[in-house]
Amino acid sequence: MLPGFGLTLGCTLLFLALVVALPLAALLMKSAALGWADFLAVVGSPRALATYRVTVGAALAATLFNMAFGLLIAWILVRYEFPGRRALDALVDLPFALPTAVAGIALTGLFAGNGWFGQFLEPLGIKVAHSVTGIAVAMAFTSVPFVVRTVQPVLEDMDPELEEAARSLGATERQVFARVVFPVILPAWLAGGSLAFARSLGEFGAIIFIAGNLPFRTEITALLAFIRLEEFDYSGAAAIATVMLLAAFLLLVLVNLLQAWQLRYLDKTP
Amino acid sequence: MSTRPLHRVPVTGRPAAMLLVGTGMLLAALVLVAPILAIAVNAFGAGVGHYLATVTHPDTLHAIGLTVLTAIVVVPVNIAFGVCAAWAICRFRFPGRKLLIAVIEVPFSVSPVVAGVAYLFVYGDQGLFGDALAAMDVQVMFTVWAIFLVSLFVTSPYVARELIPLMQVQGSEGEEAAISLGASGLRTFLHVTLPNIKWGLLYGAILCNARVMGEFGAVSVVSGNIRGQTNTLPLHIELLYHDYNTAGAFAAATTLAVLAVLTLVVKTTIERRTAALRREAMEDGAA
Structure with a gap:
């Protein structure tokens, strides 16, 4: 029997209680003190509803992009040898390493009317800076690594004999991917997408620089919570933050279910 | 963690593979490389003199100092927490172990703004400890202490x-x-456990450090944003940006961008090192 069980578990629980549980409990208590009717009035106000539409819509668009882009990157990193592969592999983590405020001003610079991308997009009528599209771009950038890093290890661990068996039985490359590879990576792909979606819902730093932040048009939910604080409307801020917290917990449960599905799948293949 | 060697197919002479790799590389250049280049180009857009003036301005230097101080305070505490949690979870069986692992990951799912708001309701005037802190004449919110806590x-x-x-x-x-040979718990940890986990520990600490230095949302809720006092580097970038000093904001941002690139380099080096060690261990096991 190793020593230190009481000490390490005690320290861990104390830390989690003070640093994680206490603030979240305080937030929920503040919300509860508001009463059901007032809570609904705050979180169901037209301005709040508009922020949910903007945030969820942009997060969905960003997630769809990342599910396609992430799958492509994971696939080429695992299956092909090409110049620059190792650099690409390292670069995938850039959005996690780069502070969000830095990403925010960089993306705004790229997509502004005189920016490298904006100068080509604006004549085509595509306005990215100060629009919902810009919000989606910022969300997409900050959540790039999720899908790549969940799908990549599953692809690496796949038994190549499964695909060879399918090919030897006359399956085309497309059939091999659709019937053999895709079912194996599906839970990881969906889990990565859910993580990217959750991150996009909560993202703040990268978005506020590019969004324009107009109420009802380009205002995200996190920003509304922030604005309520600046107006000293603490109950309003608590209610909106509580909605975000509950959405985050729901997604966390979803991700855990997907990961359990993934593990069950792996256990079946010897 | 791959258990079998991967056979990667070279792309030359395979049109479909070349198309996939080409598309992936092009998109990666547009999505991941362009923002980094944009920071570098914009930072020097108003000339090298302006760049140096911004980076060496007392407010920028103060922000750098506060950011480094925050990392010096926060990273060691989270290393201690990580080691305690891993020891308890990996070396003992107890009910609720899996739940504890899930709870440890909770802060990753919580929006930084929500975290900032939540801390306000503990240590702010309106918070749980608000009256007690006021009675002791201790101000936590809108000071560096709040920055450390979030x-x-x-x-x-x-x-x-x-x-x-x-x-x-x-x-x-x-x-x-x-x-069983009579070593103390601490000695066992230092001489047996630590050599085996040192690369993982360093890896976690480096990612932790990058996030501490770059955190924006949570810090901007609780810091009070006082120039020259509670302004960390990311907040300072926002301040310069909203002062219409875009070149200045990009200049300050280069410091954090360099930190991000260094983090990636060290992270990749550690990953290759641990992969090589794992291969050696597997070859030893096979022999």
Whole structure:
């Protein structure tokens, strides 16, 4: 029997209680003190509803992009040898390493009317800076690594004999991917997408620089919570933050279910 | 963690593979490389003199100092937390172990703004401890203490989530042998456990450090944003940007961008090192 069980578990629980549980409990208590009717009035106000539409819509668009882009990157990193592969592999983590405020001003610079991308997009009528599209771009950038890093290890661990068996039985490359590879990576792909979606819902730093932040048009939910604080409307801020917290917990449960599905799948293949 | 060697197919002479790799590389250049280049180009857009003036301005230097101080306070605490959590979870069986692993990851799912708001309701005037702190004449919110506390929350999972899977795989035979030979718990940890987890520990600490230094949302809720006092580097970038000093904001941003690139380089080096060690261990096992 190793020593230190009481000490390490005690320290861990104390830390989690003070640093994680206490603030979240305080937030929920503040919300509860508001009463059901007032809570609904705050979180169901037209301005709040508009922020949910903007945030969820942009997060969905960003997630769809990342599910396609992430799958492509994971696939080429695992299956092909090409110049620059190792650099690409390292670069995938850039959005996690780069502070969000830095990403925010960089993306705004790229997509502004005189920016490298904006100068080509604006004549085509595509306005990215100060629009919902810009919000989606910022969300997409900050959540790039999720899908790549969940799908990549599953692809690496796949038994190549499964695909060879399918090919030897006359399956085309497309059939091999659709019937053999895709079912194996599906839970990881969906889990990565859910993580990217959750991150996009909560993202703040990268978005506020590019969004324009107009109420009802380009205002995200996190920003509304922030604005309520600046107006000293603490109950309003608590209610909106509580909605975000509950959405985050729901997604966390979803991700855990997907990961359990993934593990069950792996256990079946010897 | 791959258990069999991968056979990667060279792309030359395969049109479909070349198309996929080409598309991936082009998109990666547009999505990942362009923002980094944009920071560098914009930072020097108003000339090298302006760049140097911004980076060496007292407010920027103060922001750099506060950011480094926050990392010096927060990273060691989260290393200690990560080691404690990993030891308890990986070396003992107790009910609720899996739940505890899930709870440790919670801060990753919580929006930084929500974290900041939540801390306000503990230590702010309206918060749980508001009256008690006021009675003792202690101000936490809108001071560096609040910055330390929210940074601790936001980055608490980084070290633990690297160490837990690592220590689970390694098992406890070595440690049990050391204890049975009469070594103390601390000695066992330092001489048996630590050499095995040092790369994972460093990896987690580096990611934790990058996030502490770059955190924006949570810090901007609780810091008060006082120039020259509670302004961390990311907040200082926002301040310059909203002062219409775009070149200045990009100049300040280069410091954090360099930190991000260095983090990636060290992270990649550690990953290659641990992969090589794992291969060696497997070859030894096969021999």
